[in-house]
Amino acid sequence: xxxxxxxxxxxxxxxxxxxxxxxxxxxxxxxxxxxxxxxxxxxxxxxxxxxxxxxxxxxxxxxxxxxxxxxxxxxxxxxxxxxxxxxxxxxxxxxxxxxxxxxxxxxxxxxxxxxxxxxxxxxxxxxxxxxxxxxxxxxxxxxxxxxxxxxxxxxxxxxxxxxxxxxxxxxxxxxxxxxxxxxxxxxxxxxxxxxxxxxxxxxxxxxxxxxxxxxxxxxxxxxxxxxxxxxxxxxxxxxxxxxxxxxxxxxxxxxxxxxxxxxxxxxxxxxxxxxxxxxxxxxxxxxxxxxxxxxxxxxxxxxxxxxxxxxxxxxxxxxxxxxxxxxxxxxxxxxxxxxxxxxxxxxxxxxxxxxxxxxxxxxxxxxxxxxxxxxx
Ligand code: UD1
Numbered sequence: 001x002x003x004x005x006x007x008x009x010x011x012x013x014x015x016x017x018x019x020x021x022x023x024x025x026x027x028x029x030x031x032x033x034x035x036x037x038x039x040x041x042x043x044x045x046x047x048x049x050x051x052x053x054x055x056x057x058x059x060x061x062x063x064x065x066x067x068x069x070x071x072x073x074x075x076x077x078x079x080x081x082x083x084x085x086x087x088x089x090x091x092x093x094x095x096x097x098x099x100x101x102x103x104x105x106x107x108x109x110x111x112x113x114x115x116x117x118x119x120x121x122x123x124x125x126x127x128x129x130x131x132x133x134x135x136x137x138x139x140x141x142x143x144x145x146x147x148x149x150x151x152x153x154x155x156x157x158x159x160x161x162x163x164x165x166x167x168x169x170x171x172x173x174x175x176x177x178x179x180x181x182x183x184x185x186x187x188x189x190x191x192x193x194x195x196x197x198x199x200x201x202x203x204x205x206x207x208x209x210x211x212x213x214x215x216x217x218x219x220x221x222x223x224x225x226x227x228x229x230x231x232x233x234x235x236x237x238x239x240x241x242x243x244x245x246x247x248x249x250x251x252x253x254x255x256x257x258x259x260x261x262x263x264x265x266x267x268x269x270x271x272x273x274x275x276x277x278x279x280x281x282x283x284x285x286x287x288x289x290x291x292x293x294x295x296x297x298x299x300x301x302x303x304x305x306x307x308x309x310x311x312x313x314x315x316x317x318x319x320x321x322x323x324x325x326x327x328x329x330x331x332x333x334x335x336x337x338x339x340x341x342x343x344x345x346x347x348x349x350x351x352x353x354x355x356x357x358x359x360x361x362x363x364x365x366x367x368x369x370x371x372x373x374x375x376x
Contacts, residue, residue: 001031002360005089005108008058009037009076009100012173012283014049015264016095016118019175019349021056026350027357033087037076037100038063045239048263053176069099069130076103084111090360094138095119095172097282097303102134109141116356118172120145121152122282122303128209131282135303144359146352148172148286149306149341169351170343173283174290178346180265181272189269193234193259197273201231201327206238207280209318210298214248216318217241220298221250223320224278227327228255231275236262276330278323285313292338296326310341 004024008017017034024032036058040046049055062079064072076099084092084107092108094101095118105115120139124132139145145161147153148171156166190197203224211217224233236259237245245258252258262270268287271277276294277284285304288295289311300318307313314336316322329335 002029002090003031003033003088004356004360005035005084005087005092005104006032007035007037007080007092007094007100007104009039009064009104010096010098011040011045011049012281013095013098013100014046014053014055015176015283016173017093018053018055019172019179020093020095020118020352020356022175023349023351023353024356026353030357030360033060033089034058035080035083035104036061037080037104038065039072039076039098039100041065044261044263052264053180064100073099073103076100077107080104080107081110084108084113089113090364091116091144091356093118093356094142097122097131097134097138099130099134102137105138105141114143114359115141116144116146116359117142118146118352119148119152121147121154121156121166123152123155124301124303126301130208132303144355146355148344148348149304151305167351167355168343169355170345170348171286171290171341172348172352173286174340174344175346175349176264177268177287177290180268184265184268184272187265187269189262189266190273192266193257193270195232195234195270195273198275199231200274201227201233202270202274202277202279203233203235204238204277204279204281204284205235205298206241207299208240210280211241211244214244216320217244218248218250220320220323221245221248223323225253225256226324227278228253230324230327230331231255233257234259234270234274236260236267276327276335278327285311286344288312290340290344292340294330294335296323296330298323306341310339312336312338 093116094105108115145166147168233256278296280298285307289307295313297315
């Protein structure tokens with residue numbers, strides 16, 4: 001049996017790894033060993049996703065928890081290095097751009113274990129974003145780079161990554177979305193939460209650039225409160241945002257509904273039936289593109305430009321004054337045409353698994369010459 005270590009750490013990793021693990025089932029000679037770093041923990045940020053996505057219980061939970069970025073990264077590096085010492089991994093698979101992604105990629109290459117990065121090549125070109133640093137470092141040390149979109153392939157080529165390492169495979173997060181959409185719809189989340197389908201807005205905010213500065217957070221919340229006089233606003237609050245809102249002593253007024261973070265299925269159900277979504281999340285820009293739901297992104301840049309050019313996303317910049325006019329445009333019936341990027345077709349997981357299987361079959365000394373990928 002060939003062992004592949006598959007790493008998850010934070011909430012947005014779980015839905016990206018699920019289709020990879022599923023795809024690897026077609027290769028009984030491969031034993032995926034699932035590692036949870038514990039960057040996100042507890043029922044609402046972690047456990048509910050394992051249950052709802054049918055993810056296997058992690059073979060190992062490193063239980064790292066929250067800390068400053070450098071300390072969290074360092075602690076994951078050390079704990080994952082200790083784990084690598086005890087395993088005979090042929091390959092390490094990391095997903096996305098969180099601290100766990102970068103830390104485990106670094107620990108693996110330091111032991112000369114090749115790294116495969118799912119969702120490689122995305123670039124916001126904003127190095128004040130912790131995720132941009134994680135993306136750059138992870139891609140620089142990865143041997144196999146799985147891109148979700150052609151712009152990601154171009155970014156990697158422009159950075160000098162050889163084409164033989166890059167595979168345009170589509171978007172595994174959309175595999176998960178397609179697979180679970182019927183189940184999510186059947187739960188009738190909007191109705192259960194007292195909302196009328198297509199007559200409310202969903203909001204998510206957690207980026208340091210939006211929520212860590214009390215002045216900008218206050219301005220955003222005021223803008224959302226004004227929006228709530230036009231359309232009900234449903235806001236499941238990330239723990240980091242919740243703490244900042246508590247510091248501000250913020251209490252929502254009429255039409256502005258705050259909620260605990262939601263599980264995958266209820267959030268998908270609410271997002272799928274929303275009039276529009278307002279967010280600063282990366283993944284939600286992609287999910288709304290696939291769902292055809294208008295997305296307003298409260299950021300000055302995006303590492304996912306394809307969601308703007310071929311999806312439903314619109315960048316608002318970082319001024320909350322832009323929220324209301326953009327919402328009015330949608331409410332007056334001028335929403336973007338729903339389109340979905342190519343290869344976001346629910347089959348990324350099997351494509352990734354096939355390339356991984358081909359890689360691990362190649363002789364150990366040979367550094368990666370897997371089969372060419374579709375779309376290249
Ligand atoms: C992390 C990722 C971000 C991703 C986001 C999704 C990095 C650099 N950032 O940001 O890319 O979009 O996850 O949620 O990896 N906390 C809890 N429970 C948890 C986890 C966190 O209460 O399970 C609280 C803690 O107070 C913690 C804070 O949230 O300090 C921030 O968590 P952290 O993992 O550092 O970053 P996120 O903001 O969640």
